[in-house]
Amino acid sequence: DAGVIQSPRHEVTEMGQEVTLRCKPISGHNSLFWYRQTMMRGLELLIYFNNNVPIDDSGMPEDRFSAKMPNASFSTLKIQPSEPRDSAVYFCASSLWPGPSGNTIYFGEGSWLTVV
Amino acid sequence: KQEVTQIPAALSVPEGENLVLNCSFTDSAIYNLQWFRQDPGKGLTSLLLIQSSQREQTSGRLNASLDKSSGRSTLYIAASQPGDSATYLCAVVTGANSKLTFGKGITLSVRP
Numbered sequence: 001d002a003g004v005i006q007s008p009r010h011e012v013t014e015m016g017q018e019v020t021l022r023c024k025p026i027s028g029h030n031s032l033f034w035y036r037q038t039m040m041r042g043l044e045l046l047i048y049f050n051n052n053v054p055i056d057d058s059g060m061p062e063d064r065f066s067a068k069m070p071n072a073s074f075s076t077l078k079i080q081p082s083e084p085r086d087s088a089v090y091f092c093a094s095s096l097w098p099g100p101s102g103n104t105i106y107f108g109e110g111s112w113l114t115v116v
Numbered sequence: 117k118q119e120v121t122q123i124p125a126a127l128s129v130p131e132g133e134n135l136v137l138n139c140s141f142t143d144s145a146i147y148n149l150q151w152f153r154q155d156p157g158k159g160l161t162s163l164l165l166i167q168s169s170q171r172e173q174t175s176g177r178l179n180a181s182l183d184k185s186s187g188r189s190t191l192y193i194a195a196s197q198p199g200d201s202a203t204y205l206c207a208v209v210t211g212a213n214s215k216l217t218f219g220k221g222i223t224l225s226v227r228p
Contacts (some may be wrong), residue, residue, distance in 0.1 A: 004159075033216075042218055042219070042220040042221070043205070043207075043218040043220075045215055045216065045217075048215070056215065091159055091160070093159075093160075104150070104162045104165055105150070105162065105216065106162070107152075107159035107160040107161070108159050109157075109158055109159045110158075110159055
């Protein structure tokens with residue numbers, strides 16, 4: 001398997017523009033996670049889906065952020081309008097439904113976003 | 117709210133040294149704990165996963181231990197090599213929704 005695939009790898013955009021990040025999870029995985037990583041705050045969970053349904057979006061910073069998972073093989077994270085403080089690395093990750101026993105989570109290589 | 121702490125933030129050791137990376141968490145009611153490695157510009161790679169009922173896990177030169185009652189885990193790296201240079205993060209799963217809470221990581225540099 002190719003692993004979790006994210007695009008774009010790098011994006012530089014101007015403040016106020018819409019940004020769409022894309023993720024293809026590992027085939028057969030039923031849980032998908034969006035994380036944001038910054039030097040100051042480390043890794044933060046933004047939202048996660050199970051069987052394409054959002055389970056917990058409490059980490060989404062504000063209404064400018066939205067995420068969708070229209071099918072088991074694709075998810076998007078959208079920021080509209082973008083602001084400089086959104087500059088970060090955004091990771092997508094997938095796993096089989098963790099549950100109490102826990103399963104290994106696999107990360108993509110991230111989308112490096114810079115908002116100027 | 118679960119908080120995960122990793123101290124120090126950075127560590128530099130000479131090649132060949134055995135070393136221990138520490139992780140502490142505030143809520144001992146965890147389901148599991150995982151150690152990850154992150155190379156610069158890359159995503160995270162899972163190294164070891166310890167279930168809440170387990171005390172340790174081993175993979176090659178790596179050994180992770182878990183003491184739930186004290187809220188601590190250690191990652192032991194034997195005979196360190198320059199290729200071990202990376203950031204090591206620990207994360208815990210707490211609660212029914214199985215969210216991973218990460219520490220900020222320890223950046224390890226192994227000098228040749």
